[in-house]
Amino acid sequence: MLSESARVTTAAEARFRINEPNSKPRRVKVIALDRASERVVKHLAQLAWSNASFFTASAFAGEPPGHGFSMPGWLSDLAGRTKDLLDEVNSADLVVMVATAGENAQAAALIGEACSLKRVNTTGLMLGGASATDAMLSKTLYQLRPWSLMLVIASGEDYIEDMLIALRA
Amino acid sequence: MLRKEQNDLLTQTGPGTPGGRLFRSYWLPALLSEELPENDSPPVRVKLLSERLLAFRDSDGRLGLIDEFCAHRGVSLWFGRNEEKGLRCPYHGWKYDVTGQCIDVPSEPEESGYCRKIKLKSYPMIERGGVLWAYMGPKEQVPPLPEWEFATVPDRQRFVSKRLQECNWLQAMEGGIDSSHVSFLHRGDINSDPLFKGAKGNQYNLADARPVFEVVESAGGLYIGARRNAENDQYYWRITQYVLPSFTMIAPRGGHSVHGHFWIPIDDENCWTWSFDYHPVRDLTDAETAAMREGKGIHVKCIPGTFRPVANKDNDYLIDRAAQKTGRSYSGVEGFGMQDASIQESMGPIVDRTKENLVSTDNGIIMARHRLLRSIKALMNKGEVPPGVDPVHQRVRSAAVVLPRDQAYKDAAREALMACPGVAPASV
Numbered sequence: 001m002l003s004e005s006a007r008v009t010t011a012a013e014a015r016f017r018i019n020e021p022n023s024k025p026r027r028v029k030v031i032a033l034d035r036a037s038e039r040v041v042k043h044l045a046q047l048a049w050s051n052a053s054f055f056t057a058s059a060f061a062g063e064p065p066g067h068g069f070s071m072p073g074w075l076s077d078l079a080g081r082t083k084d085l086l087d088e089v090n091s092a093d094l095v096v097m098v099a100t101a102g103e104n105a106q107a108a109a110l111i112g113e114a115c116s117l118k119r120v121n122t123t124g125l126m127l128g129g130a131s132a133t134d135a136m137l138s139k140t141l142y143q144l145r146p147w148s149l150m151l152v153i154a155s156g157e158d159y160i161e162d163m164l165i166a167l168r169a
Numbered sequence: 170m171l172r173k174e175q176n177d178l179l180t181q182t183g184p185g186t187p188g189g190r191l192f193r194s195y196w197l198p199a200l201l202s203e204e205l206p207e208n209d210s211p212p213v214r215v216k217l218l219s220e221r222l223l224a225f226r227d228s229d230g231r232l233g234l235i236d237e238f239c240a241h242r243g244v245s246l247w248f249g250r251n252e253e254k255g256l257r258c259p260y261h262g263w264k265y266d267v268t269g270q271c272i273d274v275p276s277e278p279e280e281s282g283y284c285r286k287i288k289l290k291s292y293p294m295i296e297r298g299g300v301l302w303a304y305m306g307p308k309e310q311v312p313p314l315p316e317w318e319f320a321t322v323p324d325r326q327r328f329v330s331k332r333l334q335e336c337n338w339l340q341a342m343e344g345g346i347d348s349s350h351v352s353f354l355h356r357g358d359i360n361s362d363p364l365f366k367g368a369k370g371n372q373y374n375l376a377d378a379r380p381v382f383e384v385v386e387s388a389g390g391l392y393i394g395a396r397r398n399a400e401n402d403q404y405y406w407r408i409t410q411y412v413l414p415s416f417t418m419i420a421p422r423g424g425h426s427v428h429g430h431f432w433i434p435i436d437d438e439n440c441w442t443w444s445f446d447y448h449p450v451r452d453l454t455d456a457e458t459a460a461m462r463e464g465k466g467i468h469v470k471c472i473p474g475t476f477r478p479v480a481n482k483d484n485d486y487l488i489d490r491a492a493q494k495t496g497r498s499y500s501g502v503e504g505f506g507m508q509d510a511s512i513q514e515s516m517g518p519i520v521d522r523t524k525e526n527l528v529s530t531d532n533g534i535i536m537a538r539h540r541l542l543r544s545i546k547a548l549m550n551k552g553e554v555p556p557g558v559d560p561v562h563q564r565v566r567s568a569a570v571v572l573p574r575d576q577a578y579k580d581a582a583r584e585a586l587m588a589c590p591g592v593a594p595a596s597v
Contacts, residue, residue, distance in 0.1 A: 005482040005515070009335070011438070014517040023526045094529060123529045129386060134580045142575050150529040151383040152536065153579070159539055166527050166535040168170055 025051040026093035028169040030160075031075070031111060033144075034061040034103035037127060038078075040157045041098055045078050047161065052169035054078050055088065057107035074107070089114045094121050094167065097144065098160065101128040101153075102136030105143040112147020124148030125163070130155035171522040171538065179541055180337045180519050182434040183219030187545045191414055192218055193306035194548065194555050196315045197433050198443050199234065199294060200224055200301040201331060209251045218305060219436040223247060224294065225267070228254045232296065233267030234303050236289040240271065265289055298322075299329050300443075316560040317416070318588035319429070319445040325452040328461045329445045332469045333477045334432070334510050337519040338415060338440035342432040344509045345417035346537055348395045348409060349530045352378055354508050356499040359422075364446070364457065364466030368423030370569050370597040373397045373405035380407075384532045385579045389413060389562025390540060392586065393533040394578045399571050405597065406578045408568045408586065411537055413544055413557035418567040419467070421596040426453060427566060428467050438518035441476075444468050444506065449566075450593045469506035478507055486511040564588040568595040 007013065028051055032038040038058045045054040060074045075083045089095060095115050099105040108124065115122045124144040129137065137153070145151060152159070171179070182189040197217065204213050205226040212225035214237060221237040223246050237245055239258040246265070249256040255272055257264040263284075264273035269291030277283035293311065294303045298320025304311055319327055334341050344350070352374075359365050359374060377397035385392045389412040399405040407420035410429070418429030431443040444467045446453070453461075464470030469478045480487040486502045488511075493501030502511045527535060540556065547553035556562055568585035572578060579586075585595030 003483050003485045005485045005511075009482055009514055009517055011518050014521070017517075017521070022524060121529050123532070134577070137577050137580065138575065141577050145383075145574075149381055150532050151381075152532050153383070153385040153577075154536070155386045156543075158543075159536065162539045162542075163532065163535050165172075166170060166531070166538070167529070168526065 023168070026168065027091060028052045028094045028096060028164065028167060029088055029092040030054045030096045030098060030164070030169075031107075032056040032058055033097055033099040033105045033107050034058050036100040036103060037098040040127065040160065042078055043157075044160060044164070049164065049169055052164055053088075055083060057111065060107040060110075061104040074110075085111065085114050086118070089118045089120050092120050094123065096123045096125055096160075096164075097148065098125045098127065099140050099144055101126055101132030101140050103140060105140045108144045108147045115147070122147055122149050124151040125160060126151070126153045127157055127160075128155075129153035170525050170527065173523055175538075175542060176519075176522045178545060179538060180339050181437055182338070183437065187549050189218050190306075191541070191545050191548060191555055192434065193304075194310070194312065194558055195306075195414065196295070196302040196304050196312060198300045198331070198431050198441070199303035199433075201329060202296055202299045202301055205232070205301065212247055212249060212251055212256060214245075214247050215303075216435045217303065218434055220305070222292070223249075223256070224301065225251050225256050227251070227256075227267050231267045232294040232301060233265075233269070233291065234294040235265060235267070235269040235291040238289075239263055240287050240289055241274075263287070267291070299324060299327060310554075312554075312558045313560050316563045318449065318564060318566065319427075319447040321590075322447050322449060323452075326449070327445065327447040328426075328453055328458055328468075329443065330461065330468045330471075331441050331443045331476055332471055332506065332510075333435075333475075334440050334442045334514065335438070335482060335518075336440070336514045336516065337437055338432045338434040340513050340516050340520045341440055341442060341510070342415045342417065342430075343534050343537070344513050345419075345430050345432070346391075346393055346409060346411050346533045347531070348380070348382060348393055348407070348533065352380070354500050354512060355505055357497070358505060358508075362465055362505070363460045364425055365422050368425065368597065370405060370407070370420075370422050373399055373597075377405075382530055382532065383578065384536050385577075386536065386540070387412075387562075387565075387579075389556045389559070389565065390416075391533065391536050392579060396578075402574055403571050404574055406568075406570050406572055406582065408570070408578060408582060409533075410565045410567050410586070411533070412562055412565060413540060413555055416557065416563075418565065420567045420569040421594050422569065423596060425596070426457065427594050427596075429567065430467070442469075442506070442510070448594075449588070450591060464504050464506070467505055469504060469510070478510065480504075480507045480511075482511075482514055566594055569597045570595050571597055 269289035
């Protein structure tokens with residue numbers, strides 16, 4: 001006689017698995033930390049997503065204080081509307097920070113602190129890993145690593161789309 | 170999650186499938202050398218990538234991997250007589266050499282040349298590192314010979330085993346790069362298994378149960394780094410190697426040997442789990458080898474004369490609920506290998522990935538799938554040689570290192586992640 005484990009792991013038995021949705025939508029907030037990443041995130045935002053929304057904090061990276069930078073306006077959606085970080089983090093299940101190797105990722109600290117406060121998971125995604133020098137990688141890693149509970153260094157921009165699909169964003 | 174068509178693409182490896190074409194770009198481990206121990210030893214049935222084959226070593230020591238069935242009436246040549254430089258079907262005496270060429274049809278006049286018109290499908294097979302490797306791809310694209318470090322060290326420095334795993338190759342392989350399961354499924358075994366215990370790194374493992382992961386693309390696949398806090402403002406890193414299509418190498422512990430796996434499809438619902446241990450600079454001790462034979466470390470004890478684990482689905486993996494309840498074993502199943510296999514086989518023959526709910530710590534799995542899909546597409550559309558074929562991609566090592574907090578492990582541990590003959594592995 002077959003054991004329970006042998007019987008229930010057949011392809012025939014797989015047909016009887018419950019076919020109902022087993023999860024609720026999770027909200028993923030994707031934030032570009034620099035101009036190069038912002039371009040990638042803007043492209044991503046044009047695709048159809050159920051639970052993902054897209055933002056940029058590139059103003060923080062490119063504009064030192066005194067050169068057009070304003071604290072209240074540092075986070076915005078892709079249409080340029082100012083967003084409140086804590087509000088956005090509050091309504092997120094996961095925050096993905098997208099950075100480019102060699103670029104300034106100092107906004108990661110602010111975002112990471114807010115996520116830590118609200119107990120929201122963070123993923124840091126660094127693009128350009130294949131072509132970046134060690135110094136470029138280290139510079140961005142230094143800023144991203146302390147605030148990323150998962151860090152991914154990808155060679156291609158197409159990875160983000162696959163990752164978001166995999167996470168049901 | 171994956172869409173159904175993506176799941177099919179990755180899990181189907183039979184003839185004519187894109188996933189099968191990917192696997193047919195590589196030299197694949199097919200048998201242990203000891204399965205064909207001497208010239209004219211009995212032939213062995215081999216099923217790989219959904220094709221039924223027969224392996225034999227002829228009178229001159231040449232290796233053959235041919236269609237299992239005689240071209241005459243479809244008899245299995247497993248019943249054949251391996252003699253005088255060929256395998257003879259016992260039914261009517263048709264005989265084949267290692268290339269599958271028929272060399273004798275007794276019922277036909279020799280002068281007629283009838284036998285020269287009969288040839289079974291065959292694949293090249295070579296021997297290296299105690300393993301017989303098969304190449305099942307196009308004849309004009311034979312890749313360079315395999316150069317995985319375990320296969321290049323002297324025999325006394327290596328131990329290789331294989332076991333049947335009764336599920337699709339991908340869910341088995343994904344277990345090998347799913348570093349976050351170690352803190353649960355294998356909890357408790359790190360400090361008791363003779364092939365792991367005693368390492369300083371184990372203390373870091375136990376002291377910090379919430380590792381942070383970094384997934385980095387490499388030329389041949391990816392590195393999966395798990396970092397834990399160490400003393401003096403440093404991190405303890407365990408770096409796993411994944412090389413396409415299905416090679417993984419786990420970070421070593423202390424002075425123990427280095428180890429890893431291949432997952433090779435038998436068909437779409439079964440695979441071979443190959444497990445290897447080796448030390449780059451010393452012989453394995455008798456005690457280590459004995460422990461590996463007993464199913465310790467990443468190896469599994471099999472039913473004598475077979476490659477089926479003693480604990481298997483037919484006996485509910487000999488799960489010990491009392492041990493599970495008291496905490497002696499987190500899973501209740503004994504041994505790392507069967508803890509993994511029991512869980513992976515429970516998903517069913519081919520897990521339906523449209524229903525899964527991945528989380529951020531699954532990025533190693535997501536990235537591996539991403540690279541596999543990208544490689545299949547590039548191979549099918551442009552004929553691009555996939556990652557992992559180049560021997561440079563194969564000359565890799567896993568590593569366990571302690572590094573300053575601001576360093577990228579990919580760079581700081583660059584040399585530790587490459588195979589270097591005569592150099593000890595980076596291990597803590």
